[in-house]
Amino acid sequence: MAIQQVDPGMVPYQILDTEGKLVGKMPDLSAERLLALYRYMQLGRAFSNKIIALQRQGRATTFGSLVGQEATAVGLAAPMQPQDWLATSYRELASLMVKGMPLATLVYSFRGFTAENFPPEIHCLPIQVVIGTQMLHAVGLAMAAKISGDPVVAVGVCGDGATSEGDFNEALNFAGVFQASSSMVTISSLFMTSCSRPLNARVQARDRPWWRR
Numbered sequence: 001m002a003i004q005q006v007d008p009g010m011v012p013y014q015i016l017d018t019e020g021k022l023v024g025k026m027p028d029l030s031a032e033r034l035l036a037l038y039r040y041m042q043l044g045r046a047f048s049n050k051i052i053a054l055q056r057q058g059r060a061t062t063f064g065s066l067v068g069q070e071a072t073a074v075g076l077a078a079p080m081q082p083q084d085w086l087a088t089s090y091r092e093l094a095s096l097m098v099k100g101m102p103l104a105t106l107v108y109s110f111r112g113f114t115a116e117n118f119p120p121e122i123h124c125l126p127i128q129v130v131i132g133t134q135m136l137h138a139v140g141l142a143m144a145a146k147i148s149g150d151p152v153v154a155v156g157v158c159g160d161g162a163t164s165e166g167d168f169n170e171a172l173n174f175a176g177v178f179q180a181s182s183s184m185v186t187i188s189s190l191f192m193t194s195c196s197r198p199l200n201a202r203v204q205a206r207d208r209p210w211w212r213r
């Protein structure tokens with residue numbers, strides 16, 4: 001079972017099973033678009049491996065690998081419009097690339113510099129290392145857009161460890177209460193520093209074939 005259904009009235013949206021087989025309706029995307037998205041996945045992986053290599057040589061700072069999460073990173077950013085805002089953690093490099101982040105700017109970030117040279121027009125917040133806080137930033141942007149009447153969606157992305165943070169829960173609650181046009185993406189790697197799965201979330205870890213082994 002790929003998705004755990006917590007509310008019997010809610011039908012999860014699923015396209016692939018955990019083995020990568022098509023179980024839902026194929027999205028209406030052209031071959032060119034699919035290839036372009038796949039290229040972003042490859043670019044994200046190559047970039048991630050390059051920064052890891054630089055880090056091992058002492059030439060890059062703290063870095064979390066994208067490997068294994070390329071499709072999620074690309075897929076969440078692919079439908080976003082230029083005016084939409086993206087607030088990510090340190091791991092979603094390929095999402096930033098899809099939004100138009102120049103590679104040189106990303107390298108600069110992992111050389112230990114802050115995001116002062118992020119291009120403002122691509123609507124990406126600085127990479128967030130403080131776990132879970134970017135979800136609040138996304139909801140804040142969505143609220144600002146709502147007040148201004150701008151047709152903007154703000155997307156916040158975090159790992160499953162971040163769901164233990166108060167910030168994550170506050171963000172979801174605020175977005176729900178004030179109907180902020182935001183989308184919250186949680187990527188489950190089943191790893192959280194110093195914290196086992198059952199201590200982090202009361203959901204079963206049966207959705208990953210490699211986890212069962």
Ligand SMILES: Cc1ncc(C[n+]2csc(CCOP(=O)(O)OP(=O)(O)O)c2C)c(N)n1
Binds near residue numbers: 130158163189191
């Ligand atoms: C508020 C806060 N607490 C602790 C940390 C230390 N820390 C860095 S990465 C990490 C694990 C985060 O796990 P998860 O949210 O699942 O993201 P992943 O790295 O697995 O993508 C922690 C606890 C931090 N950066 N910020």
